[in-house]
Every structure is written in structure tokens, then in C-alpha cells.
Amino acid sequence: MKKACLVAYAALVATVLSAPACAEELSGTLQKIKETGAITIGYRETSLPFSYIDDSQKPLGFALDICGKIVDEIKATLKLDKLEVKLTPVSSATRIPLMTNGTIDLECASTTNNIERQRLVSFSPTYFLTAxxxxxxxxxxxxxxxxxxxxxxxxxxxxxxxxxxxxxxxxxxxxxxxxxxxxxxxxxxxxxxxxxxxxxxxxxxxxxxxxxxxxxxxxxxxxxxxxMPEPYGIMLRKDDPAFKAVVDRAATKLYTSPEIATLYAKWFMTPVPPKGVNFNFPMTPVLAKAFAHPNDSGDPKAY
CATH class of the missing domain: 3.40.190.10 (Periplasmic binding protein-like II)
Structure with a gap:
């Protein structure tokens, strides 16, 4: 009995001591999201079909759908019952400054991932290739x-x-x-x-x-x-490996599942709102390869 009590006590102490350690593991963007219960996403207003606004000023697009999957992964990782998503418009000139100063946590638009930008920010695995x-x-x-x-x-x-x-x-x-x-x-x-x-x-x-x-x-x-065809990626802050790991995990799950073909067809092979524009832009073999083998390289030669 005494031995059982000691074992139980030791387990209790271990649990108590480990709790602060688990809390201390959170840092950077994940810590910010956990503490505020919110994530802020930057979007573009005219980057059809990746990130744009419809006639009712509602943001939508292929990149924003991908970010929805990332938000779900963040919510599950942090064990949150709910996670508020705040949307902030950005432009080509403001997107990187707003990321580096902490105003936005993800930028879900049509931003090219290149070596020069990787000195300032990080990117998810590639979700499109364009020339x-x-x-x-x-x-x-x-x-x-x-x-x-x-x-x-x-x-x-x-x-x-x-x-x-x-x-x-x-x-x-x-x-x-x-x-x-x-x-x-x-x-x-x-x-x-x-x-x-x-x-x-x-x-x-x-x-x-x-x-x-x-x-x-x-x-x-x-x-x-x-x-050469250049990669698009979801942009996030640099030097935040824990947050990037969650983003990469969410992207990889999506890209390597049948769902990515359905999502791609939704935005590039069928009419999209608000005007019913149909891009008729089939997935290229090089993009299919990038989805099958996700990577975040900013070098076009990597694809």
C-alpha cells in the first residue's frame, strides 16, 4: 500500500512539474494564438482566384481555402474549442512589413516564394507554380x-x-x-x-x-x-519553427490527399464567383509533382 502511494505521489509530482514545461514549449506565433484565441490572416482583394473579394466584400479563393485547413490544424494542435479568424487586407507593398511586425500571422494570397524573400519571411510548401x-x-x-x-x-x-x-x-x-x-x-x-x-x-x-x-x-x-515557373507559398514569420511545423503538416496532409484535386478543380476548372469566370486551367504535371512531393524551396529549378 505504501509503495502504491509513493508511486501515485511520484506520478502526481511528475504531472505537476511537467505542466509548466508543456506551457513553456509554446512560443512565437503558436503562443500568441493560444493566448489571444485568434489568428490574423492577410488576404488580397484582386488576386483572383487565389485571394480576392466578391460583390459582398467577402474574401475567398484557393489560397484562403488552403489556409482554412491550416487553421483547422492549428486549432487541433493547440486543443482549442474555437479559434477566431481575423481577416486583414494586404497589398504587394504591405504584406511583408505586416508579417514581420506581427500584424498578420499568415498571408494567404498569391505571393511568390523566392530566395530573396526567404531572408525576411518563411513559406509553406508550394501550392502553385506560375510564370x-x-x-x-x-x-x-x-x-x-x-x-x-x-x-x-x-x-x-x-x-x-x-x-x-x-x-x-x-x-x-x-x-x-x-x-x-x-x-x-x-x-x-x-x-x-x-x-x-x-x-x-x-x-x-x-x-x-x-x-x-x-x-x-x-x-x-x-x-x-x-x-521559369515560380512557386507560390503561404507566407509566415521567419524563425518560428514550431509554427512552421504545424503549417507544413497541414499543407502536406492536404496536398498528398485526393482532396487537393477537388479543391483545385473548384477554383481552376469550374466557374468561380462573383462573375462565374472559368479559368479552364488544368493542373500541370509540374504542379502535380509538387503536390505529391511537398517542398518549400524558393528556387524554380527545384520543381
């Missing part, structure tokens, strides 16, 4: 990068797209007049109203802009591309 191209009016006959010589060309500030545009302008001595837009909608409008001859952006985003136009046949996407 940098341009859109122009069909009547212009602009199809290749060299066709842009002496033309007025726009791209969005704070993106890898405009960086590659400047690099091509210098390397090829094209003498372009480069304008900046605040987002995709404004950049495409510049082409529509004649302020710019072309708008440079990720091909899938251009496809969405064209499909949403009043007369899609008035616009054509370039055959040339400024880059």
Missing part, C-alpha cells in the same frame, strides 16, 4: 518580350514581376517606359484604357483578368515569359 508574362490588347500584336521595345509597360510595385521587368529592360536594352500599379486591377485597367501597352504579372493572374474582362477576346497573354 511571369504580359497581357496586351490583341490588336497590338505584342507577343514577345522584344516586341515591348520602346513601349509603355506596367507592373505592380513590390512584386518580383516588376523586378524581372526592369532586369529584362536593361539586359535587352528595350527602352521601355515602366509604370507601376498598386494592384492587378489597376495594372489591367492601364491596358484597357490605353495608358500602358502591356501589363506584366503572373500568367494565372493575367488569365483571371482576361476571363473577367467585358470582351476577353480583346486581350492576349504573351507567348514569351520573363522567368
Amino acid at each position: 511571369n508574362r504580359f497581357v496586351a490588347k490583341t490588336s497590338s500584336g505584342l507577343k514577345t518580350i522584344d516586341d515591348l521595345k520602346g513601349k509603355t509597360v506596367a507592373s505592380t510595385s513590390g512584386t518580383s514581376n516588376i523586378k524581372q521587368l526592369f532586369e529584362a529592360n536593361t539586359a535587352r536594352q528595350l527602352g521601355m517606359n515602366i509604370l507601376t500599379s498598386k494592384d492587378n486591377a489597376e495594372g489591367f485597367l492601364m491596358v484597357e484604357n490605353g495608358r500602358a501597352d502591356a501589363y506584366v504579372m503572373d500568367d494565372i493572374l493575367l488569365a483571371g483578368l482576361v476571363a473577367s474582362a467585358k470582351t476577353p477576346s480583346d486581350f492576349a497573354i504573351s507567348t514569351d515569359q520573363f522567368s
Whole structure:
């Protein structure tokens, strides 16, 4: 009896002593979420079909659906009965500062994961691969990068797209007049109203802009591309391994399950709200491979 009591007492002491240790294991974003009971997600307003707002100003999209799975994993990991999701709009210029200063915990949009950005933030395993191209009016006959010589060309500030545009302008001595837009909608409008001859952006985003136009046949996407297909990832804070482990676990579960094909078809192979735009953009073999073998490399050659 005495021995049994001692064993029970030892177990009780061990439990009490281990409780603070378990609490101390939480740090960074997970600790913040546990203490506040909330997670803040950054989204874009015009990055159809990844992250955008519908006619009622409701944020939705492929990236936000993926983040919903991540939120479920966080909730289960922290054993929370409920977890409030706060949504904050971000832009190309504000997304990284808002992440690094703690305003948002995840950015669920259309952000390219590259080596330069990995110095500042981290990314989930890749969920899309896209190439940098341009859109122009069909009547212009602009199809290749060299066709842009002496033309007025726009791209969005704070993106890898405009960086590659400047690099091509210098390397090829094209003498372009480069304008900046605040987002995709404004950049495409510049082409529509004649302020710019072309708008440079990720091909899938251009496809969405064209499909949403009043007369899609008035616009054509370039055959040339400024880059190899580049990876998109859900952005999170750097140097937070515990939180990244949860994000990666959620993404890997989704990507390697049959559910990812259903989710992809929902956003790229069927009409999406609010205008019923259908991208008709089948999953590429390289993206299927990235889903089957998830990784967070920012190097296009890794895919």
C-alpha cells in the first residue's frame, strides 16, 4: 500500500512539474494564438482566384481555402474549442512589413516564394507554380518580350514581376517606359484604357483578368515569359519553427490527399464567383509533382 502511494505521489509530482514545461514549449506565433484565441490572416482583394473579394466584400479563393485547413490544424494542435479568424487586407507593398511586425500571422494570397524573400519571411510548401508574362490588347500584336521595345509597360510595385521587368529592360536594352500599379486591377485597367501597352504579372493572374474582362477576346497573354515557373507559398514569420511545423503538416496532409484535386478543380476548372469566370486551367504535371512531393524551396529549378 505504501509503495502504491509513493508511486501515485511520484506520478502526481511528475504531472505537476511537467505542466509548466508543456506551457513553456509554446512560443512565437503558436503562443500568441493560444493566448489571444485568434489568428490574423492577410488576404488580397484582386488576386483572383487565389485571394480576392466578391460583390459582398467577402474574401475567398484557393489560397484562403488552403489556409482554412491550416487553421483547422492549428486549432487541433493547440486543443482549442474555437479559434477566431481575423481577416486583414494586404497589398504587394504591405504584406511583408505586416508579417514581420506581427500584424498578420499568415498571408494567404498569391505571393511568390523566392530566395530573396526567404531572408525576411518563411513559406509553406508550394501550392502553385506560375510564370511571369504580359497581357496586351490583341490588336497590338505584342507577343514577345522584344516586341515591348520602346513601349509603355506596367507592373505592380513590390512584386518580383516588376523586378524581372526592369532586369529584362536593361539586359535587352528595350527602352521601355515602366509604370507601376498598386494592384492587378489597376495594372489591367492601364491596358484597357490605353495608358500602358502591356501589363506584366503572373500568367494565372493575367488569365483571371482576361476571363473577367467585358470582351476577353480583346486581350492576349504573351507567348514569351520573363522567368521559369515560380512557386507560390503561404507566407509566415521567419524563425518560428514550431509554427512552421504545424503549417507544413497541414499543407502536406492536404496536398498528398485526393482532396487537393477537388479543391483545385473548384477554383481552376469550374466557374468561380462573383462573375462565374472559368479559368479552364488544368493542373500541370509540374504542379502535380509538387503536390505529391511537398517542398518549400524558393528556387524554380527545384520543381
